[in-house]
Amino acid sequence: MKILLVDDSKTMRNIQKGILSQLGYTDLEEACDGLDALSKVGAFNPELLLVDWNMPNMDGLSFVKEYRSKGGKSPVIMVTTEAEKSRVVEAIKAGVNNYVVKPFTPDLLSQRIKETLERVAA
C-alpha cells in the first residue's frame, strides 16, 4: 500500500512513519505542504493520504479540494490540530474520509487507518 504523508513538520511525518511501519506499511512518500503533495500525487499515485491542515504555501483543505477536483479518488485522513466541529464538517465536505485530531496516540491513528481502508474496501 502506497501512502503519502503531507505535513510541514518533519517531526510529525517521522512519528507517522514509525506508526505506519509498525503496521507493515513501508511504501511511503512525504510532502511538506499542499503544493509539494500536488506535485507528487501523479507519479507516486498513493492509495491513502494522511494530510495536515495548517501548512504554508497550500493548506491541507485546499490540497484535498484540488486533489479531488483533479479526479483523485484515494482515501484521505486529515491529521490536524483543527478539532472544531465546523472544521471537521468543512473537511468532510471537501472530500476527507476520516479525521484524526492531534495530539493522537499510535493506537488511535492505527484504528483510523484500518477503519478508513475497511470502508473503502466495503
Place this chain on the structure above:
Amino acid sequence: MDSSYIMPFVSSIQNVFSTMLQLQVQVQKPTIKNADTLAYDVSGIIGMSGDVEGSVALSFPTATAERVVTLFTGMELTAGHEDFADAIGELVNMISGSAKAQLVDKEVSISCPTVVIGDQHQVHGRKDVLTISIPCESDCGNFTVEVSTRRVASGATAGQAGASATV
C-alpha cells in the same frame, strides 16, 4: 483576562505532553507576566487571529527543551540539530490548536509556528494585551507557556496577531 481563555491552555499542555511524550506535566498557578519574568533559551511561538487574537509562546531552558524533544522524536537531538526547531514548533502548534478548539463559539485561526533559539531571550506579546504566564513542571525540567490573547469585539477589525523576541 477571562480565565476561560487560560483554562483551555492548561488542559491542552497536559494533554499534549501526556499523549505524545508520555510525560506528566504539573501546571502551577498562572500569573500575570511582569518585567522580572525569567528569560529562556528556546521558544516556540504561534499567532492566533479571528475572534481571539494574540500569541502563545512555549519556552524552555536549553537542557529541558533537549530532553523534551528527545522524548517527542525518539531521537537524541541537541538544540543545534536541524530538526530540533521543527519539533518545538510542532509542540506549540498542538498546544495552541488543542486549546483553541476548547474556546466555545469562537472562530480562531492559528499561524504556522516560529521558533527562537538563543540564550536568555524574552518573548514580548502585544503591549496592549495582558500576558499570562503558565509555569509547568515535569521530569524533563521546568518550562513556561505564555498566553497573550484578547477577545476581538464583534465587528471590530482584527489587528496583527503576534509577538516579538529579544535576545
